[in-house]
Amino acid sequence: MTFLTYLISGISLGSIYAIIALGYTMVYGIAKMLNFAHGDVIMIGGYVSYMVTTELGWSPLVSVLAAMAVCTLLGVLIEQLAYKPLRAAPSLAVLITAIGVSYFLQNAALLLFSANPKSFSSVVPIDSIRLFEGKLVISGTAIVAVIACAIIILGLTWLINKTKIGKAMRAVSEDKHAAQLMGVSINKTISVTFAIGSALAAVAGVLLVSAYPILMPTTGAMPGIKAFTAAVFGGIGSIPGAFLGGILLGIIEILGKAYISTQLSDAIVFAVLIIILLVKPTGLLGKKVLVKV
Amino acid sequence: MSDKTRMVPLPSKAIVPERDALERPILEVSRLGINFGGLVAVEDFNIAVGRTEICGLIGPNGAGKTTIFNLLTKVYQPTSGAILLDGQDTASMNTVQVNQAGIARTFQNIRLFPSLSVEDNVKIGLHNQVRYPLITGVFRLPGFFRAERQAKDQAMELLSIFDMTDLASKKAGSLPYGAQRRLEFLRALATNPKLLLLDEPAAGMNPSETEELMASIKKIRDRFQIAIMLIEHDMRLVMGICEGIAVINYGKIIAKGTASEIQDNPEVIEAYLGKKKE
Amino acid sequence: MLTYGLVIAAYIILRILLAGGHVSSALQGQLVPITAYIVMAVSLNLTVGVLGELSLGHAGFMSVGAFTGVITSASLTSSVPEPALRLLFALIAGGIAAGLFGFLIGIPVLRLHGDYLAIVTLAFGEIIKNVVNTLYVGIGQSGLKIGMTSGNALNLGEGGKVILNGPMGAIGVQKISSFTAGFILILVTLFIILNLIDSRAGRAIMAVRDNKIAAESVGISVWRYRMTAFVTSAALAGAAGALYALNYSTVIARKFDFNTSILVLVFVVLGGMGNIRGSIIAATVLTILPEVLRAFNNVRMLIYAVILILVMLATNNVRLRAWFQRIRPGNGKTPVISGGGDGHE
Numbered sequence: 024m025t026f027l028t029y030l031i032s033g034i035s036l037g038s039i040y041a042i043i044a045l046g047y048t049m050v051y052g053i054a055k056m057l058n059f060a061h062g063d064v065i066m067i068g069g070y071v072s073y074m075v076t077t078e079l080g081w082s083p084l085v086s087v088l089a090a091m092a093v094c095t096l097l098g099v100l101i102e103q104l105a106y107k108p109l110r111a112a113p114s115l116a117v118l119i120t121a122i123g124v125s126y127f128l129q130n131a132a133l134l135l136f137s138a139n140p141k142s143f144s145s146v147v148p149i150d151s152i153r154l155f156e157g158k159l160v161i162s163g164t165a166i167v168a169v170i171a172c173a174i175i176i177l178g179l180t181w182l183i184n185k186t187k188i189g190k191a192m193r194a195v196s197e198d199k200h201a202a203q204l205m206g207v208s209i210n211k212t213i214s215v216t217f218a219i220g221s222a223l224a225a226v227a228g229v230l231l232v233s234a235y236p237i238l239m240p241t242t243g244a245m246p247g248i249k250a251f252t253a254a255v256f257g258g259i260g261s262i263p264g265a266f267l268g269g270i271l272l273g274i275i276e277i278l279g280k281a282y283i284s285t286q287l288s289d290a291i292v293f294a295v296l297i298i299i300l301l302v303k304p305t306g307l308l309g310k311k312v313l314v315k316v
Numbered sequence: 317m318s319d320k321t322r323m324v325p326l327p328s329k330a331i332v333p334e335r336d337a338l339e340r341p342i343l344e345v346s347r348l349g350i351n352f353g354g355l356v357a358v359e360d361f362n363i364a365v366g367r368t369e370i371c372g373l374i375g376p377n378g379a380g381k382t383t384i385f386n387l388l389t390k391v392y393q394p395t396s397g398a399i400l401l402d403g404q405d406t407a408s409m410n411t412v413q414v415n416q417a418g419i420a421r422t423f424q425n426i427r428l429f430p431s432l433s434v435e436d437n438v439k440i441g442l443h444n445q446v447r448y449p450l451i452t453g454v455f456r457l458p459g460f461f462r463a464e465r466q467a468k469d470q471a472m473e474l475l476s477i478f479d480m481t482d483l484a485s486k487k488a489g490s491l492p493y494g495a496q497r498r499l500e501f502l503r504a505l506a507t508n509p510k511l512l513l514l515d516e517p518a519a520g521m522n523p524s525e526t527e528e529l530m531a532s533i534k535k536i537r538d539r540f541q542i543a544i545m546l547i548e549h550d551m552r553l554v555m556g557i558c559e560g561i562a563v564i565n566y567g568k569i570i571a572k573g574t575a576s577e578i579q580d581n582p583e584v585i586e587a588y589l590g591k592k593k594e
Numbered sequence: 595m596l597t598y599g600l601v602i603a604a605y606i607i608l609r610i611l612l613a614g615g616h617v618s619s620a621l622q623g624q625l626v627p628i629t630a631y632i633v634m635a636v637s638l639n640l641t642v643g644v645l646g647e648l649s650l651g652h653a654g655f656m657s658v659g660a661f662t663g664v665i666t667s668a669s670l671t672s673s674v675p676e677p678a679l680r681l682l683f684a685l686i687a688g689g690i691a692a693g694l695f696g697f698l699i700g701i702p703v704l705r706l707h708g709d710y711l712a713i714v715t716l717a718f719g720e721i722i723k724n725v726v727n728t729l730y731v732g733i734g735q736s737g738l739k740i741g742m743t744s745g746n747a748l749n750l751g752e753g754g755k756v757i758l759n760g761p762m763g764a765i766g767v768q769k770i771s772s773f774t775a776g777f778i779l780i781l782v783t784l785f786i787i788l789n790l791i792d793s794r795a796g797r798a799i800m801a802v803r804d805n806k807i808a809a810e811s812v813g814i815s816v817w818r819y820r821m822t823a824f825v826t827s828a829a830l831a832g833a834a835g836a837l838y839a840l841n842y843s844t845v846i847a848r849k850f851d852f853n854t855s856i857l858v859l860v861f862v863v864l865g866g867m868g869n870i871r872g873s874i875i876a877a878t879v880l881t882i883l884p885e886v887l888r889a890f891n892n893v894r895m896l897i898y899a900v901i902l903i904l905v906m907l908a909t910n911n912v913r914l915r916a917w918f919q920r921i922r923p924g925n926g927k928t929p930v931i932s933g934g935g936d937g938h939e
Contacts (some may be wrong), residue, residue: 057709057713105903105907108913109906109910112906112910114708114709115647115708116909116910117906118648119648119863119902119906120903120907122859123900123903123906125899126856127899127903130893130899133896134892134893134896248717252717255710255713284728286727286728287724290721290725293717293721296714296717297702297714300706301705391807411807411810412813412814412816415813416813421811423808427807427808427811428805428808429800429801429804430805432800436797439797440798440801440809440812443797443813446794448794450793450795450822452793453794453795454786454793454795463794467794503812506812
């Protein structure tokens, strides 16, 4: 029974990772860059939700929408100001810029909200479900996280496969220049990708601090890197891959914490990343790319 | 020797220039092939190159010429066939080892070390010619200054082939296109190859530059006594200096022979101009 | 030569100021850390500027060197009573241990490139931090003992001493580092790195950075020279770590986390990638500045972040670069990402 409890909390955490990983995987697939600041957008989403519920006293649902709005705006703004001027720059420069943005967001949050951790009350109004005479408890947040993740995956799959902007995204990710020649606006497509990724980050942020109710400027950093691991695990650029990678990583982390060592759980997750990149750098569901000479 | 000699068949049926006929060909390739996940890019490619032969690889775009260079230099691993360099099988070698064994190349889309000086580009080509241990370099042990002097002298001598010594301290990336091609050529030559592969050496050059290049290629062959295989679309260059020519289409050799033999071959005409309507 | 001169001149000036009592105690306390950070920045520049790969785990090597240095120093307390000599052994041990880690980590890491390589170095840095946090090392009658449960479980016996106490870090460290030792370490680092860059191996490393396929085509083993740069960089970071750690009585693993790696990266980027002298100046200025301007401390990291972004935009955006060159006529020395090898003469 305890194993089942761990498994369920692993799946719930994994769902949150999967939602974050989608943002990484879409941006990586389309803009070919590792948006290091993605994790910090999550943190901003958490703070917005916190401010709206505790300071303004509005309903949790409004706070989620507000967080999504702010993060979408932030994501697009970051892309326009910091990344767009570097479209043609070496990837090293883009990555350093992304790290700079990540640092900027963390330290801006530090100045605005101070380093003191805020205790976040869950936005999920559902009570925990108790099964098997209370031996198995599933929290409302866990249920909502899994459902939200499922809805998002289905929605994104539809968006990518059935809509015009989805087609543009696939075209840009396949071949930027060819897409441009066919009349697809690369800048617009990348902006939309950042907008969607950041909105998802807001959802993930609210869910994350609902499940782990401590909010600090550094809250997003670790989950961000872990979600990137999940994206790589599943195969960067692949939406089902992000889902699979996220869930698996969540389970690995919780089981590692439970059965191996609490202190080493992060190390275990990172070890997974290293092993995946060495054994199968394209991830579970990714495809191979041949370098042209 | 600067003029073309007669092509003669060897007992192995390979055809090489008469002056090379007494020695084993520098390159013997048999049944070479590669497919990329089912797509056959090169198939049943056979060729022999004499020790001082200048030979050409021609064919329409996408025929697989550069792929053959990539197979010979092991940028891609062949899925079938054998490559013998000076009689030595290169099957187990990687790109680095193939270069050390004696094949050097240039690239269709120039690949210099753009942020380094012209001189350093050539010195990097001399990497395995003028050697000293890491420790000697870091701690400036005896031998360091002598070796560096030697590297500099050799680099300058190579640069003088194309009158580029005064460009030595310029950044390679800042050179005009033609000079970049020539520098890449010299960098390849610096590795002391037995066989030099040139991928479209005359691309982007005007007729007089091409004329000069043709003379230089012959001069280099004569001076260093090496074999040169080149891919080129400029037929004046190919017909002017290549002794043996192989025509590739759809990854296969469709014709082989001297310039005059190739020019009259109906299959070649068809590959270039398309089939005549009946 | 100018670089050496700059360092020596700075040392002499500081010595004179110190003798005259013109240096505030706060700044005096920063002298050894500054030298350690300079060595960190210069060594990271070898990986980032000269090899062209982003390492986000440089603090991990500093950590390995720091704790190896602390353990070495503690183990040698009785056999090598002379502190300067003991420090030398500790620095060498720290450098060797970090170099060894660099080699072991380099085997998997250097098969990767770009973003993936960066993220994996970050992962290794975090793994090192996590593992050190769970380590207990003590010295007792039966020599050095290592455990992963607690200090008491080491069974050190009578007169035993816990050196590394899990999450509490290294405790009771004898402070044997000195400004002069740091100064010498900087000179040694400069000697190694500048000579390396200006040699056959250095050219090979830069060739690999500029074009891997071309480097292979001229017979350069990409793996070998990437490893050479990576291990050299790690070893020097290890020595810097040992110097840094032996300047404090307690050292915790969290000190050498991702933030430290980023801080050093800021020094490298601001000083100019591939520009060794720039790294030295940036590390010095950015360590002293917060001490001088207390008010600046709050927004320090925010400003660093902005600097990081602006430097990248200014050096890599075509339009901005043209603009910069216009306002600084005749000066093409803006640090360019691929322009390694500048200004190290």
